[in-house]
């Protein structure tokens with residue numbers, strides 16, 4: 001079992017992975033304590049643009065999403081010619097700039113520090129172009145053929161080196177979030193598709209995408225809208241540069257994750273039977289309202305405002321429904337089954353304050369404890385300070401996704417680790433949309449000190465926290481919100 005040294009998610013992550021793969025007493029790798037530049041000094045790399053023109057995507061996506069009543073999902077029908085570009089904009093297109101927020105810009109899904117390490121490359125069977133959400137364009141060779149496939153891959157070097165080995169986890173979690181955002185976009189624009197996991201064999205597809213520095217990238221997941229296409233596999237990885245040993249190890253672990261299965265259909269991102277939202281009559285409004293919580297005057301973090309009345313029970317029921325939708329593809333659904341969901345609840349009508357286990361669409365009280373939210377806040381890495389807001393003690397709901405790494409590995413082999421992170425990303429994005437529909441915010445976070453937090457929520461010694469999310473009541477910051485939707 002990982003020891004108590006360096007009790008934070010960045011240091012413990014490789015230990016849990018090693019424990020899962022059979023090491024009973026994993027030792028912190030030597031680079032754990034290496035000094036790294038402060039995250040705020042990180043300069044993200046230039047966009048990975050292939051050579052070729054930048055073609056602007058069609059406008060009018062927000063207008064079309066406004067015409068789609070929430071929570072209904074249109075029945076599948078004949079696909080409109082520009083459905084795929086609109087689905088891409090619905091999934092990735094910038095929504096908002098918040099001049100007072102230290103992090104910008106804001107897309108339909110959350111991303112650590114708005115770094116958006118996961119990129120989409122869009123192919124037509126002959127060539128690949130880069131989706132550039134900020135430019136609202138596809139960049140690369142324009143063959144004139146309609147796009148038919150999307151390759152999703154995460155760029156480790158988009159994340160500050162200080163995150164060390166945790167860069168791999170952040171990429172996998174965001175891949176799961178993006179997969180749900182894209183599934184939703186495709187569903188809303190009536191585009192059926194399949195999903196093909198990376199099956200190992202090498203970095204051939206990354207080179208096909210024009211990425212010669214293959215070590216910067218995770219092996220791609222492919223979404224095909226015209227039936228599964230061929231996948232380039234063979235191709236050697238370019239060696240990761242010396243001086244960043246945790247990155248070399250992240251790439252090694254990513255390349256071990258060869259999924260044996262081929263393509264499977266994308267399933268739904270949206271649970272059936274959702275209630276109407278009191279704040280979002282349509283999907284454009286829902287996506288506009290999704291956010292991670294804000295602070296005024298460029299302060300970091302989030303705060304949860306007081307609510308005059310408890311949160312209605314139907315909002316928690318809807319969140320449970322969003323959390324219960326399995327991700328697409330049997331390999332991810334199997335990992336999703338291995339994830340435990342534990343929640344600290346307070347001020348929700350009909351639910352006792354304390355620790356609940358979320359299982360099969362229902363909340364089961366494990367321990368009544370009105371002090372649990374304050375216990376969580378006391379063990380969070382970014383507590384209340386003159387530069388940081390923290391609303392965890394006041395938040396109606398904080399959700400934890402955890403796994404048993406040994407069990408995961410025994411059931412799913414080397415793919416279990418990444419698949420579980422994708423499954424948690426998928427689930428947390430559903431929770432973020434549920435919160436938006438309830439007029440709340442949901443902030444995915446990883447900054448809990450794991451060992452004491454597990455005591456608060458009653459997890460066993462061999463359980464590892466993959467991800468958590470704080471669901472709070474937005475406070476009015478008085479800051480501007482610039483609408484970037486197209």
Ligand SMILES: Cc1cc2nc3c(=O)[nH]c(=O)nc-3n(C[C@H](O)[C@H](O)[C@H](O)COP(=O)(O)O)c2cc1C
Pocket residue numbers: 103105106107109110111112113114170173174290291292293301302382443444445446447
């Ligand atoms: C995987 C993940 C981990 C995150 N971890 C933290 C965290 O530990 N602390 C925090 O304050 N925010 C965290 N965030 C929240 C992001 O900073 C936030 O989503 C981003 O600033 C964008 O804001 P928005 O979601 O309102 O658009 C995390 C987000 C993701 C997706």
